[in-house]
Amino acid sequence: MKPPHLILAWALLAFGALRADGQTAAVSPTTADGSVALQAWKSAPPFSFNYGGKPSTEFLSSWTRTGDAVSGEGDSVSRCSYIDPVTRLRVTAEIQTYAGYDAVEWVLRFRNEGTTDTPIIDNILPLDLSVTGSGDVTLHHAHGSTAKASDFQPLNEPIAAGGVLNLHSENGLSSSGDSLPYFNLQIGECGVIIAVGWTGGWKAAFAREMKAPVVAVTAGMGQTHLLLHPGEEIRTPRILLLNWTGGDWLAAQNLWRRLVLAHYAPRINDRPLVFVGSWGSELIDRKLALVDLLQRHQFPYDTYTIDAGWFGHSVGDTEAANNAGPSPWWKNRGDWSPSPVTYPHGLGPLGETLHQDHRGFSLWIESETADPGTEIVTQHPGWFLHAPKRPTLLLNLGDATARRGITDLVSKIVTDDQVTWYRQDFNIPPARYWSEADTPDRVGMTEIRHIEGLYAFWDELHALHPGLNIDNCASGGRRLDLEMISRSFSIWRSDFGNSNAIAEEMQTQGLSQWVPLNMSFESLFTTAPWNQQEPFGSSAQVYDIRSGYGAGFGVNPGPASADNGAWLDWLKKAVDEYREVEPYFYGDFYPLLPYTLEENAWTAWQWDRPDLKEGIVLVLRRPEGLYTAMELSLHALDPRAQYAVEIRRGLEKTDIRMMSGEDLAHLQISLPERPSSALILYRKSL
Numbered sequence: 001m002k003p004p005h006l007i008l009a010w011a012l013l014a015f016g017a018l019r020a021d022g023q024t025a026a027v028s029p030t031t032a033d034g035s036v037a038l039q040a041w042k043s044a045p046p047f048s049f050n051y052g053g054k055p056s057t058e059f060l061s062s063w064t065r066t067g068d069a070v071s072g073e074g075d076s077v078s079r080c081s082y083i084d085p086v087t088r089l090r091v092t093a094e095i096q097t098y099a100g101y102d103a104v105e106w107v108l109r110f111r112n113e114g115t116t117d118t119p120i121i122d123n124i125l126p127l128d129l130s131v132t133g134s135g136d137v138t139l140h141h142a143h144g145s146t147a148k149a150s151d152f153q154p155l156n157e158p159i160a161a162g163g164v165l166n167l168h169s170e171n172g173l174s175s176s177g178d179s180l181p182y183f184n185l186q187i188g189e190c191g192v193i194i195a196v197g198w199t200g201g202w203k204a205a206f207a208r209e210m211k212a213p214v215v216a217v218t219a220g221m222g223q224t225h226l227l228l229h230p231g232e233e234i235r236t237p238r239i240l241l242l243n244w245t246g247g248d249w250l251a252a253q254n255l256w257r258r259l260v261l262a263h264y265a266p267r268i269n270d271r272p273l274v275f276v277g278s279w280g281s282e283l284i285d286r287k288l289a290l291v292d293l294l295q296r297h298q299f300p301y302d303t304y305t306i307d308a309g310w311f312g313h314s315v316g317d318t319e320a321a322n323n324a325g326p327s328p329w330w331k332n333r334g335d336w337s338p339s340p341v342t343y344p345h346g347l348g349p350l351g352e353t354l355h356q357d358h359r360g361f362s363l364w365i366e367s368e369t370a371d372p373g374t375e376i377v378t379q380h381p382g383w384f385l386h387a388p389k390r391p392t393l394l395l396n397l398g399d400a401t402a403r404r405g406i407t408d409l410v411s412k413i414v415t416d417d418q419v420t421w422y423r424q425d426f427n428i429p430p431a432r433y434w435s436e437a438d439t440p441d442r443v444g445m446t447e448i449r450h451i452e453g454l455y456a457f458w459d460e461l462h463a464l465h466p467g468l469n470i471d472n473c474a475s476g477g478r479r480l481d482l483e484m485i486s487r488s489f490s491i492w493r494s495d496f497g498n499s500n501a502i503a504e505e506m507q508t509q510g511l512s513q514w515v516p517l518n519m520s521f522e523s524l525f526t527t528a529p530w531n532q533q534e535p536f537g538s539s540a541q542v543y544d545i546r547s548g549y550g551a552g553f554g555v556n557p558g559p560a561s562a563d564n565g566a567w568l569d570w571l572k573k574a575v576d577e578y579r580e581v582e583p584y585f586y587g588d589f590y591p592l593l594p595y596t597l598e599e600n601a602w603t604a605w606q607w608d609r610p611d612l613k614e615g616i617v618l619v620l621r622r623p624e625g626l627y628t629a630m631e632l633s634l635h636a637l638d639p640r641a642q643y644a645v646e647i648r649r650g651l652e653k654t655d656i657r658m659m660s661g662e663d664l665a666h667l668q669i670s671l672p673e674r675p676s677s678a679l680i681l682y683r684k685s686l
Contacts, residue, residue, distance in 0.1 A: 045093065046127065047124075047128050048128040049091075049121055050120075050123050051118075051119060051121055051122075052119035052120065053119075053120070053122075063082040063085065064082070064083045065081070066080065066081050067080030068080070075096075075097065075098055075099050076095075077094070077095070079093065079094055080092070080093050083113075087112075087119065088112065088113040088115075089112055089113070089114070089118050089121075090110070090112075091108060091109070092108070093108055094106060094107045094109070101255075101259050102243040102244075103240065103241060103242040103243070105239065105240040107126075107235055107236065108124075109233055109236070110234050111231075111232070112228035112231065114230060115230055117227045117230070118228045119227065120225060121224065121226055121227065122224060122225045123220075123224060123225075124221065124224045125218045125219065126219070126220050127217060127219040127239045129217055130214055130215065130217065131185055131192060131217060132187070132213065133187030133188050134213060135189065135213060137159040137187050137213050138156055138158050138185075138186045139157045139185055139206055140155070140156050140183070140184035140185075140186060140253075141155050141157075141167070141179050141182060142155060142180045142182070142510045142511070142513070143155060143179065143180070144169065144175045144178060144180050145175055145176055145476045145480075145494055145495075146170075146177065147475065147476060147495040147496050148496050149496055149506070151476070151494040151496055151503075151511075152493075152510030152511040153510050154509070154513065155179070159208045159215065161208060161210050161213075162209070162210045163207075164205060164206070165205070167205075167206075168202065169200075169201050169202050169203075169222070170429075171201075171431045172200050172430040172432075172434060173430070173474055173478040174196075174198060174199045174200065174478070174481035175477055175478050175480040176475075176479075179204075180480065180511075180514055181195065181198070182194070182256075182482075182514045183195075183204065185217065186249050187213050187215070188247075189245060190243075190244065190245040191244055191249060192241055192244070193240075193252060193256050194217065194240070195238075195482045196481060196482065197238030197240065197482030197483040198221065198238065198451065199454060199455075199479050199481055199483055199484055200222075200431075200447045200448075200450070201431055202219065202220065202221060202237060202481075203219065203220065204218065205217070219239065220236065221236070222431075223443055224443065224444040225443040225444065226444055226445050227442070235448070235452060238482055242255065250513075250591075253513045253514075253589070254590075257513075257588065258588075260516055261586060264482065264486045265516060266486065266487060266488065268489060268517070273302060273489075273551065273553065274300065274301045274552075274554075274555065275301065275303050275305050275553070275554040276290075276299075276304050276305070276556070276557060277306070277307060277554060277556075278305070278306060278307065279307050279308075279309055279317075279322065280306050280308050280309030280310030280322075280342075280364065281309035281310065281314050281315060281317060281319075281329065281339065281342050284342060284343045284347075284350060286317075286559065287304075287306075289560035290560040291304060291350070291353055291357070292353075293560045294557060295357055297565070297569075297572070298572075299557065299572060300579065301359065301555070303360030303362050303420065304354055304360070304361060304362070305361075305364075305423065306361075306364060307319075308329050308364050309322045309329035310338055310339060310343065310347070310364070311329075311332055311335055311336055311338060311339060312327070312329075312332030312335030312339060312375075313332055313335070314327060314329040314339050315327060315339065315342070330371070330427075332371065332374065333369050333370050333374065334371055334376040335374045335375045335376070336365065336376065347363070347416075348418075351419065354418070355418045360420040361417070361418055361419050361421065362420070362421030362422075363413065363421070363423060364425060365410060365413070365422065365423065366424070366426060367395065368394060368397065368406075368424075368426050369393065369394060369426065369427065370384060370393045372391055376409075382399075382402075383396060383399060383401070383405060384402075385433040385437050385446070386433070387432040387433040388432070388436065394428060394430055394433040396437075396446075396453075397450045397452075397454050397456075397457060398448075398453050399453075403456060406457065407457055407460050407461065410422065411461065414468060419468075420468065420469060421468075421469045421470075422469070423470075423471040423473060424470065424471070424472060424473065424488075425473040425475075426473070426475070426479065427474070427475050434446040434447040455487070458470060458487050459487070469488075469489060470487055470488040471488060471489055471490075471491045472484050472487075472488035472490055473490070473491065473492045476492060476494040476495035477493035477494055477518070480518075485515050485517065489518075489552065490518040491554075493511060493519070493520055501544055501547040501548075501675075502547075502599065502622060504520045505547050506597055506603070508520070509591050509595055513589060513591075516551060516589075517551050517552075518551060519548075519551055519552035520550065520554075536567055537570055539649070539677070542650055542651060542676070543621075543677045544675075545578075546618060546620065546677045546679065549585070551582075551585045551586065553578045553582075555571060555574070557571060570651075573651045577648075577651050581616050581681070583609070584609055586609075587608050587610070587615060588608045588610065589606075590606040590608065590634075590635045590636075591605055592606055592617070592633065592634070593630075593632070598622075599623050600624040601622055601625065601626075602619065602621050602622065602630055603620050604617065604618065604620065605617070605618050606618075606635060606636075608635065608636045610636060612683075613684035614682060614683035615636070615682055616680060616682070617632065617634065617667065617680040617682070618678075618680075619677060619678040620676075620677045621671040621674050621675055621676050622675055625675065628671065628672050629668065629670040630668070630670075630671075631667065631668050631669075632667045634665045634666075637664055638661045639665060640661060642658050642659070642684075642685040643658070643659050643660070643661060643664050643682045643684055643685060644656050644683045645657055645659045645664060645681070646680070646681045647679075648680075649676065649677070649678050658685070659682075661684075
């Protein structure tokens, strides 16, 4: 099958090679180190914009072009520029490729090197190209987060001849709305994965021609219509393309996961990730008592986390209590000092205790917002943007003084309280604030400066505190674009409910194909049977525990007053099992059953580590699951090999049996109880 090509009156962008591996087709990266992809930058560029009312296709070829030589060997970084000889506008592309992947990434920067304002730069599209091939056209992507059970639902949308699919983010939040900013465009048996790295508003369009399977693909900010002052520079969304062939788009998703884990995902410094958490306004004495209890029982967690409600005049021992009364937590954003009622001696005693016990400390701060009358607003009113009919204020990260101020504030908390995880939340839609601050000839500028400032803020925190981890929350997973997953981990991926195991399962199925480092901290609140009547270790409790498995894991030991040794011993077994299987969540991911939120269904996933020649299968029969047995078709197995297989229904380890790869590929599993689960571990015999 001849692979598709990227065309825009510019050089062809070739796709990678195909390899068959075991039971299923597997995508392997090209051996050309991405050098073929860079040929595109040796002719017309894969981007467009309007300048002074004219499209760039009419004039860019007349601009002066300069650029570095590209070797195409191994990892490669290059730059090329286009300079208007009249106005001195410079457009620079910073281009990156990676050894072993047929991938290319770039960021555009526009700089006014002239002595007067530029003409209007309009409709900047850092991605503007066409993809052509042979066969049906399908766009594989996923829904964004809207605080519903269906957050991150996989979407596979055919594009008919003459059809157009327009997608965009909502309210200035990159993964809020009808799509995540990741797309797998498949034409026949080949395709290209596209990522848009921009933490604000973006748009993308996929328009198919009538006569042939040619798809015009464009992507960029939602709106740009601006001039640049002399010496002024802006950046645009980051674009990443990963080419694949072989017909199996799920295998391509695993090639994507490998690329992200190898070159984009941050190195988490205190893996494995087992979290214990609490509401912020719970009294510190209770927190210290729980930490002491866990220490005495040698409970195997990594990080203790404090959620919102710890600051200002917030009061109330529970989240519900802290949302009511005269001073709910959300009206105290901007008073970033511990509540004297809850923390009479500050956060230091807790941070020091955790440090001495060699545990991490995660602290929630919503640093980009503040409420009227709070300390930071009173002292620095000029740091904030306003929006009509919205009392909450938005920190203007495009203002260097404001960015310096918030960086110093957060950095001091990290140092003084020995914080190892900075958990940044963001609970307002920023688009309205940005548009209110723009002028007609600077549409998009406030957003650009804010997003540039956000990246600078986080990058400086990392530089000031080597080893600091950042947990990215925005009313759940509403900021999960490429730039953010390169700097942070997503622990609270959805604001939907806090006790819905089925929603957790399907969010795992949808999001894991795109964002490898994600987990649901909601499992923290669904796995606390210390206050239930049934005995520890029931099939329902094991089901709840395993429904929360992912790249990180949260558990709830309950209050220190519930010093139930049997409960803690059982929960330790659950954490021990998670620790045993945690490395597999960084491998290839295969959904084994269709996406569904129905209670009468089963769900099952496979995580495979081809480097280790082993993996796991997790099977979950839901509360109303109709069947008692299921046959599952596994991936990435050698049918001629022998595998050592262990099948666990409870948390206890079981006997290992040998199975052929052919039999294991058609795994038959029975689960008589509902809800219930099975964990299957397999290892290829040498």
